[in-house]
Amino acid sequence: MNWGSAAEFFAMGGYGFYVWGSFAVTAACLLAEPLLVRARQRRALEQVRAGTGGDAGRHAGGHETAA
Amino acid sequence: MNGAAWTPALAAVVRRDLLLAARRKSDALVTLGFFVIVASLFPLGIGPEPELLKRVAPGVLWVAALLATLLALPRLFAADHEDGTLEQAALAPVPLTLLAIGKVLAHWLVTGLPLAVVAPLLALQYGLPADAIGVLVVSLLLGTPVLSLIGAIGAALTLGTRGGAVLLALLVLPLYVPALVFGAGAVDARLAGLSPAANLSLLGACLALAAAAAPWACAAAIRIALE
Amino acid sequence: MSLYHYASPQHFYPLAGRMVPWFAWLAAVSAALGLWIGFFVAPTDAQQGEAYRIIFVHVPASWLSMFLYLVMAGWAGLGLVLNTRLSSMMAQALAPTGALFAFLSLWSGALWGRPTWGTYWVWDARLTSELVLFFLYLGYMALNAAIEDPRRADKASGLLALVGVVNVPIIYFSVQWWNTLHQGASVSLTRAPSMAAAMLAGMLAMAFAFWMYSFAVSLARVRAIILEREAHLDWARDLRGVKR
Numbered sequence: 001m002n003w004g005s006a007a008e009f010f011a012m013g014g015y016g017f018y019v020w021g022s023f024a025v026t027a028a029c030l031l032a033e034p035l036l037v038r039a040r041q042r043r044a045l046e047q048v049r050a051g052t053g054g055d056a057g058r059h060a061g062g063h064e065t066a067a
Numbered sequence: 068m069n070g071a072a073w074t075p076a077l078a079a080v081v082r083r084d085l086l087l088a089a090r091r092k093s094d095a096l097v098t099l100g101f102f103v104i105v106a107s108l109f110p111l112g113i114g115p116e117p118e119l120l121k122r123v124a125p126g127v128l129w130v131a132a133l134l135a136t137l138l139a140l141p142r143l144f145a146a147d148h149e150d151g152t153l154e155q156a157a158l159a160p161v162p163l164t165l166l167a168i169g170k171v172l173a174h175w176l177v178t179g180l181p182l183a184v185v186a187p188l189l190a191l192q193y194g195l196p197a198d199a200i201g202v203l204v205v206s207l208l209l210g211t212p213v214l215s216l217i218g219a220i221g222a223a224l225t226l227g228t229r230g231g232a233v234l235l236a237l238l239v240l241p242l243y244v245p246a247l248v249f250g251a252g253a254v255d256a257r258l259a260g261l262s263p264a265a266n267l268s269l270l271g272a273c274l275a276l277a278a279a280a281a282p283w284a285c286a287a288a289i290r291i292a293l294e
Numbered sequence: 295m296s297l298y299h300y301a302s303p304q305h306f307y308p309l310a311g312r313m314v315p316w317f318a319w320l321a322a323v324s325a326a327l328g329l330w331i332g333f334f335v336a337p338t339d340a341q342q343g344e345a346y347r348i349i350f351v352h353v354p355a356s357w358l359s360m361f362l363y364l365v366m367a368g369w370a371g372l373g374l375v376l377n378t379r380l381s382s383m384m385a386q387a388l389a390p391t392g393a394l395f396a397f398l399s400l401w402s403g404a405l406w407g408r409p410t411w412g413t414y415w416v417w418d419a420r421l422t423s424e425l426v427l428f429f430l431y432l433g434y435m436a437l438n439a440a441i442e443d444p445r446r447a448d449k450a451s452g453l454l455a456l457v458g459v460v461n462v463p464i465i466y467f468s469v470q471w472w473n474t475l476h477q478g479a480s481v482s483l484t485r486a487p488s489m490a491a492a493m494l495a496g497m498l499a500m501a502f503a504f505w506m507y508s509f510a511v512s513l514a515r516v517r518a519i520i521l522e523r524e525a526h527l528d529w530a531r532d533l534r535g536v537k538r
Contacts, residue, residue, distance in 0.1 A: 002334060009333070013344035018409050022348045022402040026355070029394055030507060034318075037514045044521035048533070053525020220457060224450050228440040238433040238454060241426045242461050245468035252472060269471070273464070284457055291449045 076161045080169025081176075087146075088177045094139050098178040099185055102135040106189040117194050124193035125203065125254035129247055131189075132182045132207060133214060137239065139178045140218040141225070141232045143170060144289065148226050157293055163286035171212075171219045171282070179211030195258075202257040202267075209270045210250040216274075216281035217242050223288030245273055303380050303520040304529045310513040317513065321506035328499030336492040345409045349493070352402040354501035355395045356420070359427060360462075362392035362508060366434075367459035370452035380516075382448035383523070385455060386438055387516035391508050393431035399424050419473035423466045430458045444523055 003009040012019040047053030088094050109127045110120055147153040156166045183204050190200045221239035225231060253266035300306045332350035339346040366388040373382035403421050404414045415421070434451050441447035524530050 002336075002338065012347070013338070015343060015345040015409050018345055018405040019347050022351055022405045025401055026351045026398050029398060033391065033394060034511055034514065037511055037518060041514065041518040041521070044518045044525065045533075048521055048525040048530045051526070051531075053521065054523055054530070055526045220453075224437060224454055225440070228437070230436070230440045234436055234440055237429070237436055241429040241433065241465070242457070244426055244465050245461075248468040248472040252475060255475075269468075276464075280460070284453065288450065288453055291446060291453065294443075294446055294449075 073161065073165055077165055077169050080166055081173045084170055084173030085176065088173065094142065095177045095181055098135045098139045099181050101138055102131050102182055102185065103189065105131040105134060106192070110192070121194045121258070124190060124195050125199075125251040125258065128186060128189055128193070128203065129206075129210075129251040129254075132186070132211065133240075133243055133247060135182060136178060136211060136214045136218060137232075137236050139174065140215075140222045140239070141235055143174055143219055143222040144226055144292075145222075148292070153289060154293055157290060163289060164282040167219060167223075167282040167285035167289070171215050171285070174219070175212050175215040179207075179215050182211055183207035195254075199254055199257045202263045203254045205267060206250040206253045206263075206270060209267065209274055210246045213246045213270070213274050213277045214243060216277040216285075217246075219285045220281055220288055223285050223292060226289075226292040246270065249273065301378055301380055303383065303524055304527070306380055307517055307520050310517050314510050314514050314517075317506045317510035321503050321510055324499050324506060325503035328496050328503050331492060331496035331499055336496050337490060342410055345406065348402050348406040350496050350500050352399060352406055353497055354504045355399040355402060356424060357501050358504045358508060359392055359396035359399055359424065359431075361505075362388050362395065363427060363431065363462065364459065366392060367455040370448075370455040373448055374452040374456070379445065379448060379523075380520075382452055383516055383519045384512070385452065386448075387512040387519055388508070389431055389435050389438075390515070391511050393428060393435065395504065395508075396424055396428040396431055400428065417473065419466075419470045422473070423469045426465050426469070427462065430462070434458070 010016055010020070044053065106128055109123070109131075113119065113123065144153060147156070157163055159166075186203055186207055187200050190203055195203065218235075218239050221235045221242075224238065225235045228234060249266045249270040253263035253270065256263045256266055300309055328350065332347055336347070338344060366385045369381045369388070370385035372378065373380075373385060400421065403418075403424070407416050407418075407421075408414050434455055437454055438447050438451040441450055521530060
């Protein structure tokens with residue numbers, strides 16, 4: 001083990017701001033990204049439900065079978 | 068149509084574009100004007116101290132030339148695209164790469180070459196010594212064609228898109244880094260008393276690579292835009 | 295069942311859906327391992343103190359940003375040559391994640407630079423190249439977004455990715471050149487502390503974690519992209535999640 005106490009761990013030898021600044025932002029981004037993708041997936045499903053996605057979204061309505 | 072017909076076809080493309088540019092005049096003048104203005108703004112921003120200006124001159128002048136080249140790029144294919152000339156050219160028996168080469172050559176003659184010609188005057192404003200000015204001109208002569216060639220790919224890719232010129236800049240500027248580094252680096256080397264040969268040869272290599280690959284990529288991009 | 299079966303977005307969609315949780319778990323486990331090694335096993339560095347521990351996110355993020363760009367360009371190229379839309383969709387799914395790692399590499403690099411070299415930004419060859427790579431990602435995503443027709447967007451951004459991938463080594467070389475000529479102002483950030491075995495192990499574990507994470511997120515994202523583009527087709531409407 002490297003750390004005598006939790007306080008030492010958080011202080012990171014005085015570099016806490018930099019070390020935790022890096023790890024925290026990384027963790028935040030890597031947690032936010034999947035959430036954003038999930039939101040995008042939900043919006044896409046909504047589009048399918050509403051019939052507004054894909055070609056229908058770009059031109060006027062209607063549906064077709066996959067080629 | 069065999070290969071023998073390509074030279075006259077190329078000449079025709081270049082001549083046409085030069086004629087169009089001569090009639091409009093705005094392209095060449097705007098590019099030059101922008102170059103001069105940007106180069107003149109920097110000292111106002113950073114102060115007139117001669118030593119400082121001499122040190123930043125290679126980079127500043129090169130960046131100014133780079134930005135000026137960017138200005139004229141969106142119009143490279145846009146007019147022909149709008150009036151259908153580009154489509155006709157794609158259907159012609161002459162390869163589209165030839166058209167790309169021709170247009171880029173004309174573009175460079177109208178925008179890039181004048182930059183290299185005017186640069187010495189601006190270099191004097193920055194207090195560059197004569198030998199460094201010589202290297203600057205050579206670096207611009209080698210470098211501006213690279214900028215035109217790579218820029219043409221961007222221009223073809225962004226034909227008809229929203230965001231036009233700004234998008235073009237975003238796409239193309241990262242790709243300009245090597246030319247900028249070697250071009251400005253050559254002048255820097257001369258200023259430091261070293262030989263600019265290495266930088267200039269690398270710049271020449273960039274030009275060779277761009278001349279070989281860019282027209283092909285450009286033609287591919289034009290075809291994509293015409294779909 | 296041949297591989298070509300899964301080249302169709304319709305068939306790849308459920309396959310990707312089954313793969314995502316596996317990769318997510320692999321990512322979580324290896325991240326836990328990497329973090330444990332990084333904080334509790336790897337010793338303090340003699341020169342940089344605890345600040346060097348940033349290496350456990352900085353270097354993996356850099357590696358992934360570069361690796362993902364290659365993979366993205368590969369898929370984009372495949373889509374361009376074979377005219378397969380799923381390949382292009384995969385490339386588009388990778389871009390945001392790659393850009394994110396490039397950003398994290400820059401961010402962690404800046405925070406590493408401050409205590410060790412005194413400034414938040416150093417024009418270190420690798421950081422500068424990373425910045426250019428970040429712009430290449432942004433350009434790809436911007437071009438994609440700017441073109442209305444999805445097939446034309448696929449091809450245009452695909453071509454851009456290929457042009458970019460050819461340029462990346464040239465750009466890196468030129469920036470290295472530039473950096474060594476202007477030495478004195480900057481020292482390489484990633485001249486890492488002499489690599490104790492534990493440090494290397496931690497870095498590799500984190501790199502693996504980021505890699506698994508990329509798989510999971512981009513597979514999930516490609517599912518969303520598939521739905522967005524194929525929403526008008528019957529198979530999409532017949533999905534279990536759609537019917538209320």
